[in-house]
Amino acid sequence: MALWALAAVAWVVAVSVPWFRAGVPASTSPLAVGELVRTGVLGVPPVAGYLVLVLPASALVLLGIAPLRGPGALALRVVLWLVGAGVGLTLVFVLGRVSAFAVGWGAALVVVATVLGAVALAFSTVRPAAVR
Amino acid sequence: MTEPVPQRPDYAVPAALPPSRDEPPAGPSDDGLWGGRGRTSLKVGAWVAAALLALPVVVPLLAPSPTGAASPEAAVEQLLNGVADLDPVAIVGAIDPDETDDPARAEAAYDRLSGGLLRLGEVPSLDVTAVLLAAEAQLGGDVDTSAVATLAALDLDLDGLRTTPGEETPLGTRVHVEAGDLAVRVDPERLPGDVAGIGRASYTMPLAEGWLAGGVPLERPSLVAVEHDGRWYVSLEASADDLLGSAG
DSSP states (O other): OHHHHHHHHHHHHHTTSOSBSSSGGGGOOHHHHHHHHHTOOTTOOGGGGGGGGHHHHHHHHHHHTTTOOSHHHHHHHHHHHHHHHHHHHHHHHHHHHHOTTTBOHHHHHHHHHHHHHHHHHHHHTSOOOOOO | OOOOOOOOOOOOOGGGSOOOTTSOOSSOOSSSTTSHHHHHHHHHHHHHHHHHHHHHHHHHHHSOOOSSBSSHHHHHHHHHHHHHTTOHHHHHHHBOHHHHTSHHHHHHHHHHHHHHEEEOSSOOOHHHHHHHHHHHHHHTTOOOHHHHHHHTTEEEEEEEEEEOOOEEETTEEEEEEEEEEEEEEEOGGGSOTTSOSOOOEEEEEETTSOEEETTEEESSOEEEEEEETTEEEEOHHHHHHHHHOOOO
16 A cells, blocks of 8 residues: 555656756656646647646556455556556656656656556555454 | 263364464454455545545646746746746747647748848857757757757756847837847767767857847847737747748
């Protein structure tokens, strides 16, 4: 539960800070870009601004279902973690190809969140001892 | 005579056996984190925590900050500071929405400005020029990973920016740039491998002087701001028309 909470915080903060530490995107965050798109610029449909929610939404649903047990919850947990990790790590990989120097805090937080989620996922497969 | 006592098997009493560790508890229990009320509280708490964490992400998207600026001067300063900060959100937010909605229109206006405005005086070194050309390639929509990486080697600082209050013209509100120095520094250690041969370099550009517009010395450089729905934006088209003459 605490691990899922930490992973969710890391994923939410990751979209609120710049993903580059130098160059053009170093002054802006994915959330700021989403907010700009929501105002309707560059001919992009404003609804596209909500795409920035993909990462935090998966992390927050994972946090919400953290206390749930059973195969259904576990399957949902695995799928959501795979979606978050897949999207986040793909973006980090693309940024890393641009310039390893440029990769900044947002990318680091995505990696941290993914690792925390993986550990939490591993713990969630352990059946708790019976209460008594 | 006593009657014989019937023989009965000696069964163990199941209730006396300790519960198996593999069996789940018989029913909801009020003790422990995973049973009864504790578990319900945990479920509610998890969703409440998730909802609270979602707020700082969802609220800005539901009610985004308005683009543009409160005054013509603020719009010009937002654009120039956005350029110095290499902040695409600030730059796009400061430009006339009619132009940003049509990238070809904005690009044509930018091309007119960059082609018609020339610098006098100190010529930047080839190293600075090479990096600035990479920057310009991005502004022209010709983005590639090398150009993005090259820009990561660039540090810009805008000091002492001062503008005059707006002056009404038929094109919009003209705002003069009275002072401001844009310092450009290149750090070769940040350059990608395929941009070789560029050394450490710097260049300072005084924004208020040293311009030629269409071959004629420009006494007071300016940009033109226009109003949309109570907010002010810099119009690249109107600025180009004002500085270089009408395109049509």
